[in-house]
Amino acid sequence: MSQKSPIQAVAFDLDGIMFNTEHVFFLSGDALLQRRGKKMTPDILRGMMGRRAHEGFEHLSSFLDQPEDPLALWEESQEIFRSLLDQHLKPMKGLFELLDYLEELEIPKGVATSSPRPYLDSLLSRFDIIHRFPVSLTAEDVTHGKPHPEIYLTAAEKMGVTPDKMLVLEDSETGTRSGVAAGTYVVSIPHEFSNYGDFSSANFIADSLIDDHILSLLAEGRR
Incomplete structure (x- = not known):
């Protein structure tokens, strides 16, 4: 062309x-959701990718049985994410x-x-x-x-x-x-x-x- x-x-x-990092994020997001009896799915990930943190975690929160504060979810996810970086990044x-x-x-x-x-x-x-x-x-x-x-x-x-x-x-x-x-x-x-x-x-x-x-x-x- x-x-x-x-x-x-x-x-x-x-x-x-x-x-x-999307691979590491998938792992951390899945761990976050498993704590709440859920699993990361393509629909959840697709709605989060490319967006700013608060927008992405608002989307994730909508899939929970009881919606949670997006900022708190992001902070918890970041702790998991950082723990996985050395091994997977x-x-x-x-x-x-x-x-x-x-x-x-x-x-x-x-x-x-x-x-x-x-x-x-x-x-x-x-x-x-x-x-x-x-x-x-x-x-x-x-x-x-x-x-x-x-x-x-x-x-x-x-x-x-x-x-x-x-x-x-x-x-x-x-x-x-x-x-x-x-x-x-x-x-x-x-x-x-x-x-x-x-x-x-x-x-x-x-x-x-x-x-x-x-x-x-x-x-x-x-x-």
Whole structure:
């Protein structure tokens, strides 16, 4: 597929794109629900993915026999999540190769996540890559969460490009809709915990961060 406007910046989602946190989140969410006699299901997870914490846990709470405070549920989930990170956390396939390639091409990059700032910083610090993302946006930086386009419109503005010249990398239907609504070039990379979503609005569906389509798209206009 030809890209009329060569990509001039890249915005990464965080969970499920940079790290396998959706897998860890599934485990922690399931443990949280099992304490209440429930199990994590695709419907519950789908309604939570890509959204800010309070919105996601409002959705989870609606599946309980007795709804609970979303903030309290999130805090309990975070305790379980942190206890699982050392054992289960891994970078997604191709992350470091793609970062190296973007730096070789001198293409600006940033992170645009629905997660909170301390969470983003802790994950990036674990892998010593926080300095590789001069632009980062989190739940605290926007008024409207995904699928609203605000976060990706803001990311494009901060990286000094028009939205149509920014590549967005997303793993969820919610995030994909956000990037599409912002007018960006969206490549969706579904995984086992998000592949039941509707990605028909994406410009392309890739297998990994180093899919040939992504690499050729970035190189276009720089030959």
